[in-house]
Amino acid sequence: MLHPSPAAELVEAFTNTVDLESGDDDVATPGELVHWLAGRGLVEPSLRLTADEHRAFLDLRAGIREALDTDDPVEPHRLAVADAVLSQVPVLVRLSDLHAPLIPAVDAPPARAALARLAAAWAEIVFSGHVHRLKRCAEHTCGWVFWDSSKNHSRRWCSMRVCGNRTKSRRYAARQRDLAE
Template identity: 50%
Template sequence: MPEAPAAALLVESFANTVDVELGTDALDTADGVTAWLTGNGLLPDGHRVGPEDHALCLRLRTGIREELGVHVGDAADAALLAGAEQALRELPVLISVGAAHDGVLTPAPDLPPVRKALAALAIAWSELAVTGEAARLKRCAEHACAWVFWDASKNRSRRWCSMRVCGNRAKARRHAAKQAADRRP
């Protein structure tokens, strides 16, 4: 089973800051975004997220979650994807060739610290998209869950974050629906 690369772990963690099942959102406030970015080593201590950057962060996360939730036969919400696309346009990155850089893509040097942190998330997403690994990052097909997970299956066919919980719920519902349909005259 392929292990998730660092970029996938970061995007997965970012997407899972909202917990549909519990109804919680770690990024529901600017302070929450500050704490998450700082806690993940993206934002140096002492910097605060303002209202505009908070909104930008939420647009980016919402679009990524929407893209990760597209299952075979489903269509993504175009407005949510457009919001993320707009957010990405506000987070410019540069291509670098020097060995002094951690990677080929770097946040634009003139970005303020919070935007650099958000640009690092954009870079992580782009690494997954370019390598095709974004297809292994998925949102659970169980709508009451919607947890983002790394699909380590060989054929990339996993649909649920947990077969024991979410997969079992879906199968039980299908079975109950089939039983009800069979009982109808």
């Protein structure tokens, strides 16, 4: 079983800062985002984010969620907005460290450096060929992001007991209604 890399764990945690089902957002304010980032060593806890910097993180999160493997149709606008955020991220490529070839530029402001670290984590997952193991739950009301550790990359739900069962129960009920008609 392939376990997620630290980069995949970071991207998974970042995308799951919003719970689509309940509407809870762990980084709904700049202060909450700083607390979350500081907890992962990406910024100092004393950082003060502007509204625009906060929006950039939320846009990146939405874009990453959109780029993940799911059965839902892709919303190109979310990808374009996230790509615009990434175009402003100062990332350097290093040959001296094969484990961390992408790093934030040395003179990057703290918020941009944190964005660069998230971008580098995303790039690492893509370059490793494991991006298809990071998926959004196929249950449309959930959307939780999870690491697919199945051998054949076939896992569709974050939890078979909850979301998989919900989906299968709805399909079964729909088939029963169709048979009764």
